[in-house]
Amino acid sequence: MNKLAIFATILLAFGVRNAQALNVFACEPEWGSLVHELAGDAATVDAGTTALQDVHVIEAKPSLIAKVRRADLVVCSGADLEIGWLPQLIRQAGNPKVASGAGYFMASDQITTLEKPSKLDRSEGDIHPQGNPHFQMDPYRVLAVAKALAARLGELDPGKAATYQQHLADFTTRWQTAIKGWEAKAAPLKGRKVVVHHMSWIYLENWLGMEQIGALEPKPGVPPTSAHLASLIDVTKNAHAFAILRAAYQDPKPGDWLSEHTGVPAVTLPFTVGGDDQSKDLFGLFDSTIDKLLAVAK
Amino acid sequence: MNWDGLDIGILGPACIAGLLVLSTHVPLGQQVLARGIIFIDLAIAQVAALGVILAQALGVDEHGYGVEIAAAIAALAGGALLTWTDRKWPDYQEPLIGTLFVLAATGSLLLLANNPHGGEHLKDLLVGQILWVSASQLVPVAVLSALLLGAMWVWRTRLSGILFYGLFALAITASVQLVGVYLVFASLIIPALATTGVEGKRRLVYAYATGIAGYVTGLVLSAVLDLPSGAMIVWTLAGCGIIARLLIASASRSRAETPASAARAR
Numbered sequence: 367m368n369k370l371a372i373f374a375t376i377l378l379a380f381g382v383r384n385a386q387a388l389n390v391f392a393c394e395p396e397w398g399s400l401v402h403e404l405a406g407d408a409a410t411v412d413a414g415t416t417a418l419q420d421v422h423v424i425e426a427k428p429s430l431i432a433k434v435r436r437a438d439l440v441v442c443s444g445a446d447l448e449i450g451w452l453p454q455l456i457r458q459a460g461n462p463k464v465a466s467g468a469g470y471f472m473a474s475d476q477i478t479t480l481e482k483p484s485k486l487d488r489s490e491g492d493i494h495p496q497g498n499p500h501f502q503m504d505p506y507r508v509l510a511v512a513k514a515l516a517a518r519l520g521e522l523d524p525g526k527a528a529t530y531q532q533h534l535a536d537f538t539t540r541w542q543t544a545i546k547g548w549e550a551k552a553a554p555l556k557g558r559k560v561v562v563h564h565m566s567w568i569y570l571e572n573w574l575g576m577e578q579i580g581a582l583e584p585k586p587g588v589p590p591t592s593a594h595l596a597s598l599i600d601v602t603k604n605a606h607a608f609a610i611l612r613a614a615y616q617d618p619k620p621g622d623w624l625s626e627h628t629g630v631p632a633v634t635l636p637f638t639v640g641g642d643d644q645s646k647d648l649f650g651l652f653d654s655t656i657d658k659l660l661a662v663a664k
Numbered sequence: 665m666n667w668d669g670l671d672i673g674i675l676g677p678a679c680i681a682g683l684l685v686l687s688t689h690v691p692l693g694q695q696v697l698a699r700g701i702i703f704i705d706l707a708i709a710q711v712a713a714l715g716v717i718l719a720q721a722l723g724v725d726e727h728g729y730g731v732e733i734a735a736a737i738a739a740l741a742g743g744a745l746l747t748w749t750d751r752k753w754p755d756y757q758e759p760l761i762g763t764l765f766v767l768a769a770t771g772s773l774l775l776l777a778n779n780p781h782g783g784e785h786l787k788d789l790l791v792g793q794i795l796w797v798s799a800s801q802l803v804p805v806a807v808l809s810a811l812l813l814g815a816m817w818v819w820r821t822r823l824s825g826i827l828f829y830g831l832f833a834l835a836i837t838a839s840v841q842l843v844g845v846y847l848v849f850a851s852l853i854i855p856a857l858a859t860t861g862v863e864g865k866r867r868l869v870y871a872y873a874t875g876i877a878g879y880v881t882g883l884v885l886s887a888v889l890d891l892p893s894g895a896m897i898v899w900t901l902a903g904c905g906i907i908a909r910l911l912i913a914s915a916s917r918s919r920a921e922t923p924a925s926a927a928r929a930r
Contacts, residue, residue: 425892426795428669428883435674454796460673591777 388523391433391464393442393452394421395639396502397473397511399648401441403537404516408526412437414455417641418615424451434459437469439522441515444472445479445499468521474499476514477507480568502638504569505545505652512537544649549574552656555663561602561630563612563621566637570655579605582620590620602628609662613637631662669887674795678893681797682879684805685839685851688812690871692832693856695823700758704746705848707761708833709840710768711742717775735837742768743833747826794843795893805838843894850898851875858905862912870908878904 388409392398398413405411412433415421421443424430434440434455442448456465463469479497501507516534520527556575560567563582571578580601584594602610602624610632612621621632635655636645644654669675696702715738716731724730742764749760812835819827839848855871855878862870881904882897889896 426793426894427890427892428671428674428795428887429666429890431674431795432668432671435671436668451793451796454793454798457798458674458677458796 388438389436390439390441391437393448396648397441399639400512400515404512404530404533405519406533408523408529417636417638420615421447422450430455431459434464435461437461437464439469439471440464441471442473443499444474445496447499468518471515471518473511476511477501498565498568500566501569503567504573505541507569508648509538509541544652548652548656555659558663559605559607561607561610561624563616566613567611579607582624598624599627602630609633609659611635614641633658633662666888666890669890670884675883675887677797677799677802678794679879679883680802681794681842683876684809685843685848686872686875686879688809688835689839689848689851690855690875691816691868692835693852695828696852697856701761702853703765704761705836705852706845707765707768708739708742708836709845710765712739712837712840714738714768714772717772721775736834739833739837740830743829744826747829793894794847797842801842805842808834808838846898847894850901854901854905858908859912870912874904874908875901
């Protein structure tokens with residue numbers, strides 16, 4: 367009898383999906399976390415990637431196709447971040463609900479991106495013609511995405527539209543309070559200079575008023591040359607950068623190398639939900655990011 | 665355990681892609697093994713990738729057939745070069761192939777310094793993603809495989825020199841883009857290696873059976889265990905190769921020990 371109860375619990379926990387719930391496929395964990403804030407139990411969220419993966423490239427697994435196949439809504443960063451795999455994934459899943467229209471939600475369509483090139487030139491590296499897609503590190507843009515996402519959830523599931531709006535209002539209040547706290551806490555970072563690994567921190571820098579003085583990958587996706595590294599050592603030392611920033615998924619070697627040659631500490635930031643122990647949700651992500659920056663800013 | 669991925673709609677196209685690759689690679693693999701030039705597929709694939717990157721540097725559109733043609737031309741040129749070295753320095757063919765591999769790979773890196781978008785194609789060519797295969801990709805590969813198999817059949821008695829390297833270059837260029845270098849290498853070498861010592865047509869049948877078993881169990885396991893399909897298939901191919909080897913060994917031992925009883929049983 368006891369065994370039967372355990373078995374039933376396991377079935378309930380894993381086997382039976384809530385038939386009423388919306389199935390949401392989130393390309394990145396930060397959007398999965400946002401859907402969870404806005405929908406609660408009204409949606410089942412599958413995340414396509416984790417914080418320790420490079421979202422530009424992912425391995426094809428059968429489960430990914432299965433997740434997109436049963437999804438009612440796909441939520442991704444967009445701006446060509448997932449261009450290497452999302453189109454194939456959606457084509458392979460053959461699910462018309464998420465191929466376009468209401469079931470296809472690109473966060474980049476809800477905000478304005480930075481670093482949108484005025485002209486497309488291959489010589490500038492692996493640039494994104496639709497601007498820099500790593501905008502999850504700007505809390506104001508996250509809030510704008512949340513508003514649009516709550517409306518989209520209501521459109522797909524009109525019966526619960528009021529619930530989504532209620533969750534949105536609650537999230538907005540908590541988020542705005544949190545932003546005030548983060549901004550107050552991060553005030554000492556204003557005007558400080560950083561060197562980055564990949565060009566993925568522009569939104570965080572703009573928000574906190576930090577200045578980016580160099581990058582290990584001068585052109586995104588292209589390995590640095592020795593001349594570039596030599597000048598980067600000079601710049602990092604002379605301009606008094608306080609940190610070398612990299613994301614949890616990135617190879618620590620280049621940052622450690624620069625740190626050794628300059629004495630400037632390299633900091634691994636979570637970059638998205640799940641990137642470290644503290645980043646269990648969007649709030650934890652920003653808490654952890656600011657704590658880690660302040661720890662080396664002394 | 666994950667049963668969601670166990671869906672013919674998801675695994676079907678990948679399985680067909682695998683069978684198409686096997687159809688040409690099993691017979692070619694026996695040639696490759698007999699000649700002792702097992703790294704030739706890596707070299708040809710790298711040369712094809714180099715061709716793609718060169719074409720883009722020269723302004724060929726990165727989508728469409730221009731890229732495919734560039735890859736095929738580069739691969740055929742690489743095949744011609746290897747034919748020439750094979751004739752000129754037959755004893756050093758394997759080290760020369762290795763050198764061609766590293767030159768093509770690093771040549772791509774040097775060119776990529778100014779053409780970052782080629783990097784995506786380079787990665788596609790090398791890693792390949794068998795699950796992303798679409799029906800529109802399968803049709804041209806099916807036609808090409810049929811042509812290559814026909815050519816191999818027609819010239820089966822004198823499949824050497826430029827004919828072998830040319831056919832090989834075309835087969836590799838198509839299959840690498842479909843399933844990636846790791847799977848191409850495994851499809852070529854493992855079935856051939858598992859069936860050494862078996863003679864004639866029976867060897868081909870055993871090698872095909874090994875390959876098909878490897879692909880099917882690999883796809884099913886990758887769905888159930890939720891692991892990347894390409895890497896999983898490489899391991900199941902190796903597993904099936906070992907099982908095939910053991911079966912062949914035990915069959916030949918029982919034939920050798922009791923020839924009379926085996927004859928009677930027949």
